[in-house]
Amino acid sequence: MSITIKHWYLPALLWAATVLTSCIRKDVEDCQPLSVSIAVGDKNYSNINEVVGLGAPLQPEDENQPFIHYVKKLYYVLQEKATGKTVYTRHLHDVTGDHAMATADLPADLPFGEYVLTVWGNIESEVPIDDDGTSYNFHINQAQGYDAYMTCDTLLYDAYHANYVVSLHRLKGRLVIEAEQMPDGIRLSRKTISGLSASVDQDMEYSGSSSVATVLEWNAATEDDMNSHTYLAPTVEGQQSRLDMAFYDDPDDTTPLIAPKAVNINLERNTVTYVRYVYDHTTGKVDAYLAVDGGWKQINDLELGEAEEP
Secondary structure (H helix, E strand, O other), X not given: OHHHHHHHHHHHHHXXXXXXXXXXXXXXXXXXXXXXXXXXXXXXXXXXXXXXXXXXXXXXXXXXXXXXXXXXXXXXXXEEOOOOOEEEEEEEEEOOOOOOOEEOOXXXXXXXXXXXXXXXXXXXXXOOEOOOOOEEEOOHHHOOOOOOEEEEEEEEEEOOEOXXXXXXXXXXXXXXXXXXXXXXXXXEEEEEEEEEXXXXXXXXXXXXXXXXXXXXXXXXXXXXXXXXXXXXXXXXXXXXXXXXXXXXXXXXXXXXXXXXXXXXXXXXXXXXXXXXXXXXXXXXXXXXXXXXXXXXXXXXXXXXXXXXXX
Protein backbone atom coordinates (compact mmCIF):
# COMPACT_ATOMS: atom_id res chain seq x y z
CA MET A 1 0.00 0.00 0.00
CA SER A 2 2.73 2.44 0.92
CA ILE A 3 4.55 1.75 -2.38
CA THR A 4 1.40 2.54 -4.37
CA ILE A 5 0.95 5.83 -2.54
CA LYS A 6 4.55 6.84 -3.19
CA HIS A 7 4.28 6.10 -6.90
CA TRP A 8 1.15 8.23 -7.16
CA TYR A 9 2.42 11.02 -4.93
CA LEU A 10 5.68 11.78 -6.78
CA PRO A 11 4.06 12.46 -10.20
CA ALA A 12 1.44 14.58 -8.46
CA LEU A 13 4.12 16.73 -6.88
CA LEU A 14 5.87 17.17 -10.20
CA TRP A 15 2.57 18.13 -11.87
CA ALA A 16 1.81 20.68 -9.16
CA ALA A 17 5.28 22.20 -9.42
CA THR A 18 4.91 22.56 -13.17
CA VAL A 19 1.56 24.31 -12.87
CA LEU A 20 2.84 26.71 -10.24
CA THR A 21 6.05 27.65 -12.05
CA SER A 22 4.80 27.81 -15.64
CA CYS A 23 3.23 30.99 -16.98
CA ILE A 24 0.13 30.68 -19.15
CA ARG A 25 0.04 34.15 -20.77
CA LYS A 26 -3.75 34.31 -21.21
CA ASP A 27 -4.53 33.48 -17.58
CA VAL A 28 -1.73 34.95 -15.51
CA GLU A 29 -1.27 38.71 -15.53
CA ASP A 30 2.19 38.85 -14.04
CA CYS A 31 4.01 36.96 -16.80
CA GLN A 32 7.26 38.63 -17.83
CA PRO A 33 6.45 40.95 -20.75
CA LEU A 34 8.42 40.72 -23.98
CA SER A 35 11.57 42.83 -23.54
CA VAL A 36 13.80 43.85 -26.46
CA SER A 37 17.03 45.83 -26.18
CA ILE A 38 18.30 47.54 -29.33
CA ALA A 39 22.05 47.77 -29.92
CA VAL A 40 24.11 49.42 -32.68
CA GLY A 41 26.10 46.94 -34.72
CA ASP A 42 27.78 49.28 -37.20
CA LYS A 43 29.37 52.07 -35.18
CA ASN A 44 32.22 52.60 -37.63
CA TYR A 45 32.48 52.16 -41.37
CA SER A 46 34.16 48.89 -42.30
CA ASN A 47 37.12 50.67 -43.93
CA ILE A 48 37.30 53.76 -41.72
CA ASN A 49 40.93 53.25 -40.66
CA GLU A 50 42.02 52.66 -44.24
CA VAL A 51 40.51 55.87 -45.64
CA VAL A 52 41.56 57.97 -42.65
CA GLY A 53 45.09 56.74 -43.24
CA LEU A 54 44.83 58.13 -46.77
CA GLY A 55 43.75 61.53 -45.50
CA ALA A 56 39.95 61.35 -45.61
CA PRO A 57 38.36 64.17 -43.57
CA LEU A 58 36.77 61.74 -41.12
CA GLN A 59 37.49 60.37 -37.67
CA PRO A 60 36.76 56.88 -36.32
CA GLU A 61 33.92 56.77 -33.80
CA ASP A 62 34.58 55.91 -30.18
CA GLU A 63 32.60 52.66 -29.96
CA ASN A 64 31.95 53.07 -26.22
CA GLN A 65 29.55 55.99 -26.63
CA PRO A 66 25.89 55.63 -25.56
CA PHE A 67 23.28 54.50 -28.08
CA ILE A 68 22.01 58.04 -28.69
CA HIS A 69 25.42 59.09 -29.98
CA TYR A 70 24.96 56.86 -33.03
CA VAL A 71 21.18 56.74 -33.48
CA LYS A 72 18.93 59.64 -32.50
CA LYS A 73 15.48 58.37 -33.52
CA LEU A 74 13.70 55.01 -33.82
CA TYR A 75 10.65 53.56 -35.55
CA TYR A 76 9.55 49.95 -35.24
CA VAL A 77 6.74 47.61 -36.15
CA LEU A 78 5.82 44.24 -34.60
CA GLN A 79 4.06 41.62 -36.71
CA GLU A 80 2.71 38.14 -36.15
CA LYS A 81 5.12 35.70 -37.78
CA ALA A 82 2.44 33.37 -39.12
CA THR A 83 0.01 35.92 -40.56
CA GLY A 84 2.14 39.04 -41.15
CA LYS A 85 -0.50 41.02 -39.27
CA THR A 86 0.81 44.17 -37.58
CA VAL A 87 0.08 44.04 -33.87
CA TYR A 88 1.97 47.15 -32.78
CA THR A 89 3.66 50.18 -34.35
CA ARG A 90 5.86 52.59 -32.45
CA HIS A 91 6.06 55.65 -34.63
CA LEU A 92 9.16 57.78 -35.05
CA HIS A 93 10.37 59.06 -31.70
CA ASP A 94 13.47 60.49 -30.07
CA VAL A 95 15.91 58.26 -28.23
CA THR A 96 16.43 59.39 -24.63
CA GLY A 97 18.96 58.63 -21.94
CA ASP A 98 22.60 57.70 -22.09
CA HIS A 99 22.36 53.91 -22.02
CA ALA A 100 24.48 51.60 -24.15
CA MET A 101 21.30 50.20 -25.73
CA ALA A 102 17.79 51.48 -26.33
CA THR A 103 14.75 49.59 -25.04
CA ALA A 104 11.79 48.85 -27.30
CA ASP A 105 8.46 50.04 -25.91
CA LEU A 106 6.18 47.02 -26.52
CA PRO A 107 2.68 46.17 -25.19
CA ALA A 108 2.81 44.56 -21.74
CA ASP A 109 -0.20 42.34 -22.50
CA LEU A 110 1.17 40.86 -25.70
CA PRO A 111 0.01 37.22 -26.10
CA PHE A 112 2.55 34.46 -26.38
CA GLY A 113 3.55 33.72 -29.95
CA GLU A 114 6.16 34.18 -32.65
CA TYR A 115 6.71 37.73 -33.85
CA VAL A 116 8.80 39.68 -36.35
CA LEU A 117 10.25 42.97 -35.11
CA THR A 118 11.47 45.46 -37.73
CA VAL A 119 13.33 48.55 -36.49
CA TRP A 120 14.39 51.61 -38.52
CA GLY A 121 16.83 54.06 -36.96
CA ASN A 122 18.54 57.39 -37.48
CA ILE A 123 15.88 58.86 -39.76
CA GLU A 124 14.17 62.23 -39.43
CA SER A 125 10.89 61.40 -41.18
CA GLU A 126 8.59 58.43 -41.70
CA VAL A 127 8.03 59.40 -45.35
CA PRO A 128 10.60 56.91 -46.74
CA ILE A 129 9.00 54.01 -44.80
CA ASP A 130 6.28 52.08 -46.62
CA ASP A 131 2.84 51.91 -45.01
CA ASP A 132 3.36 48.45 -43.53
CA GLY A 133 6.70 49.46 -42.01
CA THR A 134 8.66 46.69 -43.70
CA SER A 135 10.56 48.53 -46.45
CA TYR A 136 12.41 51.81 -46.88
CA ASN A 137 12.89 54.11 -49.89
CA PHE A 138 16.37 55.62 -50.06
CA HIS A 139 16.50 58.58 -52.43
CA ILE A 140 13.13 60.25 -52.84
CA ASN A 141 13.30 63.12 -55.36
CA GLN A 142 17.02 62.35 -55.87
CA ALA A 143 17.83 63.49 -52.33
CA GLN A 144 20.55 61.74 -50.35
CA GLY A 145 18.19 61.09 -47.42
CA TYR A 146 19.48 59.85 -44.08
CA ASP A 147 22.24 57.67 -42.69
CA ALA A 148 19.61 55.03 -41.99
CA TYR A 149 19.91 51.88 -39.87
CA MET A 150 17.73 48.77 -39.70
CA THR A 151 17.29 45.39 -38.06
CA CYS A 152 14.69 42.68 -38.44
CA ASP A 153 14.48 39.71 -36.08
CA THR A 154 12.09 36.84 -35.36
CA LEU A 155 11.22 36.58 -31.67
CA LEU A 156 9.68 33.56 -29.96
CA TYR A 157 7.78 34.83 -26.92
CA ASP A 158 6.69 32.28 -24.33
CA ALA A 159 7.17 31.47 -20.65
CA TYR A 160 10.84 30.71 -21.23
CA HIS A 161 11.78 33.30 -23.88
CA ALA A 162 11.04 36.94 -23.09
CA ASN A 163 14.34 38.84 -23.33
CA TYR A 164 16.08 39.65 -26.59
CA VAL A 165 18.84 41.89 -27.97
CA VAL A 166 18.66 43.01 -31.60
CA SER A 167 21.38 44.91 -33.45
CA LEU A 168 20.96 47.78 -35.94
CA HIS A 169 23.02 47.82 -39.12
CA ARG A 170 23.83 50.74 -41.40
CA LEU A 171 22.00 50.60 -44.74
CA LYS A 172 24.02 53.07 -46.82
CA GLY A 173 27.59 53.88 -47.66
CA ARG A 174 29.30 57.26 -47.67
CA LEU A 175 30.83 59.00 -50.67
CA VAL A 176 33.60 61.42 -49.78
CA ILE A 177 34.89 63.67 -52.57
CA GLU A 178 37.86 66.01 -52.30
CA ALA A 179 38.79 68.65 -54.87
CA GLU A 180 42.45 69.64 -54.83
CA GLN A 181 44.46 72.38 -56.52
CA MET A 182 41.36 73.81 -58.14
CA PRO A 183 41.61 77.15 -59.99
CA ASP A 184 40.84 80.22 -57.92
CA GLY A 185 37.22 81.19 -57.92
CA ILE A 186 35.52 77.78 -57.75
CA ARG A 187 32.38 78.48 -55.75
CA LEU A 188 29.97 75.65 -56.48
CA SER A 189 29.81 72.02 -57.56
CA ARG A 190 27.06 69.83 -58.91
CA LYS A 191 27.14 66.06 -58.95
CA THR A 192 24.88 63.22 -59.98
CA ILE A 193 25.32 59.60 -58.94
CA SER A 194 23.23 57.02 -60.75
CA GLY A 195 22.88 53.24 -60.51
CA LEU A 196 21.98 53.28 -56.80
CA SER A 197 19.57 50.88 -55.12
CA ALA A 198 16.14 52.43 -54.68
CA SER A 199 14.84 50.57 -51.61
CA VAL A 200 15.51 47.88 -49.04
CA ASP A 201 13.10 45.49 -47.31
CA GLN A 202 13.06 43.96 -43.84
CA ASP A 203 15.21 41.05 -45.07
CA MET A 204 17.87 43.58 -46.13
CA GLU A 205 17.22 42.80 -49.78
CA TYR A 206 18.01 45.80 -51.99
CA SER A 207 15.96 46.48 -55.13
CA GLY A 208 15.18 49.03 -57.83
CA SER A 209 17.38 51.78 -59.23
CA SER A 210 17.68 55.44 -58.26
CA SER A 211 20.00 58.42 -58.49
CA VAL A 212 21.08 61.35 -56.34
CA ALA A 213 21.75 64.94 -57.41
CA THR A 214 23.44 67.47 -55.13
CA VAL A 215 24.55 71.09 -55.27
CA LEU A 216 27.24 72.34 -52.91
CA GLU A 217 28.54 75.85 -52.46
CA TRP A 218 32.26 76.04 -51.76
CA ASN A 219 32.83 78.72 -49.15
CA ALA A 220 36.19 77.35 -48.18
CA ALA A 221 39.03 79.61 -47.18
CA THR A 222 41.55 76.97 -48.26
CA GLU A 223 41.52 74.10 -50.70
CA ASP A 224 41.77 71.68 -47.77
CA ASP A 225 38.13 72.42 -47.00
CA MET A 226 36.89 71.55 -50.48
CA ASN A 227 35.25 68.24 -49.71
CA SER A 228 31.76 66.80 -49.72
CA HIS A 229 30.05 63.93 -47.90
CA THR A 230 26.99 62.12 -49.25
CA TYR A 231 25.05 59.15 -47.83
CA LEU A 232 24.22 56.80 -50.70
CA ALA A 233 22.49 53.45 -51.10
CA PRO A 234 24.65 50.60 -52.43
CA THR A 235 25.22 50.29 -56.15
CA VAL A 236 22.68 48.08 -57.91
CA GLU A 237 23.96 44.51 -57.79
CA GLY A 238 25.89 43.54 -60.90
CA GLN A 239 26.23 47.13 -62.09
CA GLN A 240 28.37 50.20 -61.48
CA SER A 241 27.31 53.63 -60.30
CA ARG A 242 28.16 56.58 -62.49
CA LEU A 243 29.54 59.77 -60.94
CA ASP A 244 29.19 63.01 -62.91
CA MET A 245 30.93 66.01 -61.34
CA ALA A 246 31.09 69.65 -62.43
CA PHE A 247 32.65 72.75 -60.86
CA TYR A 248 31.50 76.36 -61.34
CA ASP A 249 33.07 79.72 -60.62
CA ASP A 250 29.66 81.44 -60.78
CA PRO A 251 26.66 79.72 -59.13
CA ASP A 252 24.36 81.35 -61.71
CA ASP A 253 26.25 79.90 -64.68
CA THR A 254 24.83 76.96 -66.58
CA THR A 255 28.19 76.06 -68.11
CA PRO A 256 30.77 74.67 -65.65
CA LEU A 257 34.32 75.94 -65.50
CA ILE A 258 35.56 72.38 -64.98
CA ALA A 259 33.53 69.35 -66.07
CA PRO A 260 35.46 66.07 -65.97
CA LYS A 261 34.09 63.09 -67.79
CA ALA A 262 32.02 60.64 -65.77
CA VAL A 263 33.70 57.90 -63.74
CA ASN A 264 32.36 54.56 -62.53
CA ILE A 265 32.39 53.66 -58.84
CA ASN A 266 30.84 51.04 -56.57
CA LEU A 267 29.04 52.10 -53.41
CA GLU A 268 28.74 49.52 -50.65
CA ARG A 269 26.82 49.34 -47.40
CA ASN A 270 28.72 50.64 -44.35
CA THR A 271 31.74 51.52 -46.49
CA VAL A 272 33.40 54.84 -47.35
CA THR A 273 34.04 55.45 -51.06
CA TYR A 274 36.77 58.07 -51.25
CA VAL A 275 37.40 59.99 -54.50
CA ARG A 276 39.89 62.80 -55.21
CA TYR A 277 39.78 65.20 -58.16
CA VAL A 278 43.16 66.89 -58.69
CA TYR A 279 43.55 69.77 -61.13
CA ASP A 280 46.94 70.04 -62.83
CA HIS A 281 47.62 73.71 -63.65
CA THR A 282 50.50 72.78 -65.97
CA THR A 283 48.64 70.37 -68.23
CA GLY A 284 45.12 71.71 -67.74
CA LYS A 285 43.86 68.24 -66.87
CA VAL A 286 41.90 66.78 -63.99
CA ASP A 287 43.04 63.45 -62.58
CA ALA A 288 40.53 61.37 -60.64
CA TYR A 289 41.70 58.93 -57.97
CA LEU A 290 39.84 56.25 -56.03
CA ALA A 291 40.98 54.88 -52.67
CA VAL A 292 41.50 51.13 -53.08
CA ASP A 293 43.14 48.68 -50.65
CA GLY A 294 45.00 51.34 -48.70
CA GLY A 295 46.30 53.17 -51.77
CA TRP A 296 45.19 55.32 -54.68
CA LYS A 297 44.07 54.10 -58.07
CA GLN A 298 43.83 56.61 -60.91
CA ILE A 299 40.41 56.22 -62.47
CA ASN A 300 40.99 58.30 -65.58
CA ASP A 301 43.22 60.94 -67.03
CA LEU A 302 40.34 63.31 -67.59
CA GLU A 303 40.41 66.10 -70.15
CA LEU A 304 38.45 69.22 -69.30
CA GLY A 305 35.28 69.65 -71.27
CA GLU A 306 31.55 69.35 -71.24
CA ALA A 307 30.23 66.66 -68.94
CA GLU A 308 28.78 63.69 -70.75
CA GLU A 309 25.03 63.18 -70.71
CA PRO A 310 23.91 60.38 -68.36
